[in-house]
Amino acid sequence: MTTTIFFLVLAVYVIAGGIVARFVKSKADFYVMGEKGTTILIVGTLAATYLSAVTLLGISGQSYAEGPLVIAALGSFGAWIGTLLAVIYIGRKMRAFGCHTMPDFFEMRFKNKTVSIIALIIMIIGLLGYGVIQLIGAGLVLSEVTGISFPIMIVLFTLALLVFCALGGMYGVVITDTLMLFTMLAISCIIAPFLIGQAGFDNMKALGESIPFYWTIGGAEQRPLGWSISQFLVWVLFFSCTPALVSRVFPAKNDFVILKAAVIGVFLAPFMQIIVFLAAGSMQIHQPGIENTDNVMVIGFIEHVPPLLGGIGLAGLMASIMSTASTLFVLAGFALARDLYEHLNNKKMDEKQSLRVGRYAQVLVAALVCVIAIIQPSAIYWISIYAGAIFGVGWLPTVVGGLEWKRMNSRAAIGSMTIGTLTFILVDELARREIITLPEQIDSLMIAFSIGVVTLVVIGFCTRPNDYELSFFKKMKQTSFADTTISEFLAKEDGLARLKKQYRQTMAISIAFIFIAAIIWGYFFLMLGF
Template identity: 70%
Template sequence: YVGRKLKALNCQTMPDFFEKRFQNKWVSVIAIVIMIIGLLGYGVIQLIGAGLVLSEIINIPFPMLIMLFTAALLVFCALGGMYGVVFTDTLMFFTMLGIAAIIAPMIIGQAGLTNIKELAETIPYYWTIGGTEQRPIGWSISQFLVWILFFTCTPALVSRVFPAKNDFVVLKSAVIGVFFAPFMQLLVFLAASAMQVLQPGIEPADRVMVVGFMDYVPNFLGGVGLAGLMASIMSTASTLFVLTGFALARDLIEHLGNKQLSEEKGMIIGRLSQVVVGVIVCVIAIAQPSSIYWISVYSGAIFAVGWLPTVVASLEWRRMNSKAAIGSMLAGVVSFVGTDEMAKRGFITLPENIDSLMIGCLTGVIVLVIIALLTKPNEHELEYFNQIKSTTLSKKTIEYILAEPNGVIKLKKQYKQTMVIALSFIVISFFLWGFFFIRLGL
C-alpha cells in the first residue's frame, strides 16, 4: 500500500515522502528522529541475537562478542553498502527457507506432533489465545496491531518496493512473500514448541532454537541453521545501519543545516553516523535491557503510533497539512511512551483489554483529525495531494508496457502470470494449513 504509492511518486526513501508532501523542516526532522529511534531499537535486538548465537559456539564473553560483531557490521556496511545488504538478504531467504522446510521439521519429528499438541496438559493454557500467562484478548489484539501497523510503514520493508521493475513484480513478490512469511514462522514456532517437549526450561527463551540446532540435528544442518540465523541478523542489522547513517547524513543534517551536501561529504558523514549509531547500539545491547521480542515490539510501536496516521492521512485526506502531521507524530509517540512507562511503574492502571499502543495510536489519530479540521493546507500541500491522487504505479506500469513492441500481448502475459501465481499459492496454502489444522486440532 505505502511502498507502491511512494514508488509511483519517485521517492528514494520514506523521509523523501515527508519532504515532498509538506516541504516543512520540522515535519521532516520529527519523522527522521522517529525513524532513527525505531531503527536503533531493531539494531539492538540484532546484536543481542548475534551475541546469543555466537556465545553458544565460541567461548568468548557476551560483551566482547557484541563489540566484535558491531565492528564486523561497520566494516561490512562500509565495504558492501546496499549491494551487500541485497546479497545477504538473498542468502538469508534461502537459509531461513532451509531451516523452515528441512531443519524445523526434523526437530518437530523428534518431539512428535501429538506430544506438541499435548503441551497444554503439562503447561496450562499453552495453546490458548491468552497463552500460559492468560493475557486478556486486548493484548493479542494489540500484538496484531503492532505488527500490521509497523510493517505498513517501516522503511526497511517499504523501501524494498523501490527497486522493483514494475507493479507486476511488486504484486508477484507480495503474493509469494505473504505465503512464505507465515510458512517459515509457523514451522519455526512449532519447532520451538517441540523443544519444550525435548528439553523444557531453556533460559533465556531466546536460546531455544540455538540449542535445537546445536543438539537435535546433524552437525552440518545445525551449521546451516546457525548460518541462517547469522545471515538474518547480518541482513537486518546492515540494512538498519545503512538506513540510519543515510538518514542522519542526507536527511537530518541537510534539513537542520538548510544546505545541500556533496555526494562525497554526504558519504563521509554517513560513515561517521554509522559509527556513532554502532557505538550506541553496542552499549545498549551489552546492557541487554529486555528480551529480543519486547524490544522489537517497542521499536515497532514507535513507527506505528508516530508515522502511520500521518502517512495514511497524507495519502488519502485533502485537508492533511504540516501542522496536523507535527501534532499527530508528537502526540502519538509521547502518549505511547508516557502511558507505557507510567503503567510499568505502577503510577496508572490501564483498563483490561486496553494497552499503551492502542492509546498512542488513537491519540495520534484524534490529534491529527482535530488539527486538520481547525487548519487548512497550503497551496503546495494541495497541489501535491492532487499529484498523489493522479499518480499510480499500476497506471505507470500499464503505460510503460503498452509502449513496448507487442505491448498488449506482454500485458496480457503479465496478468496471466500474476493470476496463476496467486491461485497456485491459494491452493498450496489450503492443503498446507489444512494439514496442520487437522493434525494439531487447535
Template identity: 65%
Template sequence: MAAGIMIAVLAIYVGVAIVLIRYVKTEDDFYTMGGRGSTLLIVGTLAATYLSATTLLGIAGQSYAEGPLVISALGSFGAWIGTLLAVIYVGRKMKAYGSTTMPDFFDKRYNNKWVSIVAILIMIVGLIGYGVIQFIGAGIVLSEVTGIDYRWIVILFTLAMLAFTAIGGMYGIVVTDTLMFFTMLTISVVIAPLLIGQAGFEQMKGLAESLPGYWSIGGTEDRHIGWSISQFLVWILFFACIPALVSRVFPAKNDFVILKVAIIGVFFAPFMQLTVFLAAAAVRVLDPNITDTDYAMVTGFLDFTPPAVAGIGLAALMASIMSTASTLFVLVGFALSRDLYERLLNKKMNTRQSLNAARVGQIIVAIVVCAITLARPSAIYWISIYAGSIFAVGWLPTIVASFEWKRMNSKAAMASMIVGVLSFVGIGEIARLGWIQLPEGVDELMIALVFSIGILIIVGFSTKPNQYEIDYYHTMKATSMSKITIKEFLSKPDGLAKIKKQYKQIYTIAIIMTVITVAVWGYLFLMFGFN
C-alpha cells in the same frame, strides 16, 4: 563443525557484498540499486528482513515458554497483514511519488523542515531500538557457539556489520539478503520438521497436560484476550510502516514485480514464522529446562540436529540477524546524512561526499546500538514491541492521512507525530511506575493511537493546507505505480503483449501459492487436531 559451517556461510555473504561494490556507481545504485530489483530479489530481501531475531529468538522463546498460539494466532497473522500493507499500499505509493527513502516522502508531501526533522527523529529512534534486538540476538548466538564473552562478541559483530553495510548500500543488501533468504528457508523446510519429528505431534500436543493453556491463545500465562488483540494490532500497525519493509519496494523494477512480491509474501511470511513457533514447542518437549528462553532455538539446533545441519541452522539464524541489522544501519545512515545533514541543512555534496557521509552516519549509529546492546536492557521480544509501537503511533496515522485526506497539512502532521510518540512513552512509563492502572486488555499503544488520530483530526479541521500541500495532494491522486508501469511497457515494442504476459504470470502465481497454502496449513491443522 557447526561453528565452522556457520562462519563459512557468513564469509560467503561478506564476499558477495565485496564483489557487488563494482555495481555501485551512483547514488541511485547505493540507495535503491538503480530500480533494477527483480521479483526474486525483492521477495528474497523482504522475507529475509521479515524473519529477524525477533522471530527466531524473542518470539520463538515466548512460544517455547507460553505456547505457539500466543503470538502465531493473532500476532503473526497481524504481522503479515502489515507486511502486505507495507508492500502494496505504503511502499507502492511512496515509490510512485519518487521517494528514495521514507523521509523523502515527508519532505515532498509538506515541504516543511520541521515535519521532516520530526519524522527523521522518529525513524532513527525506532530503528535503533529495532537494531538493538538484532545485536542482542547476534551476541546470544555467537557467544553460545564460540564460548567468547557476550560483550566481546557484540563489539566484534558491530565492526563486522560496519564493514558489511558500508560496502554496497542497498544494492549489496538486496542481493545478499536473497542469498540469506534461501539459507533461512532451511530452518522452515528442514530443521523445524526435523525437530518436530523428534518430539512427535502427540507429545507436543500433550504439553497442555503439564502446562495448562499451552495450546490456547492465552498461553500458559492465561493472557487476557485484549492482550492478544493488542499484539494483532501492533504488528499490523508496526509492519505497515516500518522503513525496513517499506523501503524494500523502492528498488523494484515495476508494479508487476511489486504485485508478485505481495502474492508470494502472503505465503512465506506466516509459513516461515509458524514453523519456527512450532519448532520451539518441539524443543520444549525435547528439553523442558531451558531457563533463558531466548536460547530455545539455538539449543534446538546444537543439541537435537546433526552438526552439519546445526551449522546451517545457525548460519540461517545469523543471516536473519545480519539481514535486518544491515538494513537498519543503511537506512539510519541515509537518514542522518542524506535526509538530515545534506537536505535539511542545505549541505551541497557530490556523489562521493554523499556516500561517505552516509557511511559516517552508519558509524555513529553503530556506536549507539553497540552501547545499548552491551547493557541488554530487556528481553528481545519486549524491545521489539516498544520500538515497533513508536512507528505505529508516530508515523502511520500521518502517512495514511497524507495519502488520503485533502485537508491534511504540516500542522496536523506535526501534532499527530509528536502527540502519538509522547503519549505512548508517557502513559507507558506512568503505568510502569504504578501511578495509573490501565484497563485489562488495553495497553498504552491503543491509547496513544487514539490520541495520535484524534489530534490529527482536530488540527486538520482547525487549520487549512497551504497551496503547495493542496497541489501536491492532487499530484499524488493523479499518480500511481500501475499508470507508470503501463506507460513504461507501452513505450516498448510489443508492449501490450508484454503487459498481458505479466498479468497471466500474476494469476498463475496466485493460483499456485493458494494451492500450496491450503496443502500446508491443512496438513498442520490435521496433525495438531485443530480440525
C-alpha cells in the same frame, strides 16, 4: 563445526558484499539499487526481515512456555496484513511519487523542516533502538555458543555489516538479504520440521493434558481473547509503517515486481514464523523445564538436531541478526546522510560527493552501534521498548492522513507525531511502574495510536493546508502507480504481449500461493487436531 560454519557463512556474506559494491556507480544505486530489483531480490530482502532474532529468541521462548498459538494464531497473521499494507498501499504509493527513503515523503508532502526533523528523530531512535537490542541479545547467545567473546562477536558483526552497508548501500543489503534468506529458510523448512517430526504430533497434542490450555489462543497463562486481538492489531500497526518493510519497495524494477513480491511475502510472513513457533512448542517434548526460555531454539539447534543442521541453524540465527541489523542501520545512515545532511541543509553535491557522505554516514552509524552494543547500557533497553512500536504511533496516522486527507497539513502532522509518541512513552512507563493498570486486552500502543489519530483529525479540522500542501495532494491523486510500468512495457518491441504476460504471471503466482498455503496450514490443522 558450529564455529567453522559461523565463519564460513560470515565470509560468504562479506565476500558477496564486497563484490556487490562494484556495481554501485551512482547515488541512485546506493539508495535504491538503481531500481533494478527483480522479484526474487525484493522477496529476498522483504522476507529476510520476518525471521529476526526476536522471533528466534524471545517469541520462540514465549511459544515454548505458554503455547505456540498465543502469538501464532493472531500475531503472525497480523504481520502479514501489516506487510500487505506496507508493500501494496504505503510503499507502492511512495515509490510512485519518486521517494527513495520514507523521510522523502514527509519532505515532499509538507515542505516543513519541523515535520521532517520530527520524522527523522522518530526514524533514527526507532531503527537504532530496535537494531542495537537485537545485536546485544543475539550476540550474547552466539558468543556463549561459539566461544567467541562478546566484544569480538560484536566487532565481527560490525565489520561485516560495514562491507555491504557502507560500500554497497541498498545494493549490498538487498543482495546479502537474499543470500541470508536461504539460510533462514533452512530453519523454517528443514530444521524446525525436523524438531516437530522427532517430537511427534501425537506427543505434541498430548501437551494440552500435562500443560493445561497449552493449545489454546490464551495459552498456558490463559490470556484473554482480547489480549490476543490486541497483539493482532499491534502487529498490523507496527508492520504496516516500519521502514524495514516499506523501503523494500523502492528498489523494485517495476509495479509487477512489487505485486508479485507482495503475494509471495504475504505467504512467507506467517510461514517463516509459525513453523518456528511450533518447533519451539515441540521442545517441551525434547527438553521440558528449560528456565531461560530465550535460548530454546538455540538449545534445539545444538542438542536435538544433527550437528550439520545445528550449525546451519545457528548460522540462520546469525543471518537473521545481520539481515535485520543491516536493514535498520543502512536506513539510519540514509536518514543522516541524505535526509538530514543533504536535503534539510540544502547541500548541493555531485554524485561522488553524495556517495562519499552516504558511506561516511554508514561508518558513523556502525561505529556508534558497535560501541553501544559492547557497553550494553541499560538505557538502550528502555529505548528498545518503544523502538518497535514508535513507527505505528508516530508515523502511521500522519502517513495515511497525508496520503488520503485533503485537509492534512504540517500542523496536524507535528501534533499527531509528537502527541502520539509522547503518549505511548507516558502510558507505557506508567503501566510498567504499576502507577496505572491497563486492561489486558488494551495495549499502550493502541491507546497512543487512537490519541494520535484524534489529535490529527482535530488539528486538521481547526487549521487549513497551505497552497503547496493542497497542490501536492492534488498531484498525488493524479499519480497512477502503474502508468510508468505500462509505459515502459509498451515502449518495447512486443510490449503489449509482454504486458499481458506479466499480468498472467502475477495472477498465476497469486493462485499458486493460495493453493500452497491451503495445503500447508490444512496439514498442520489436521495433524494437531484443531
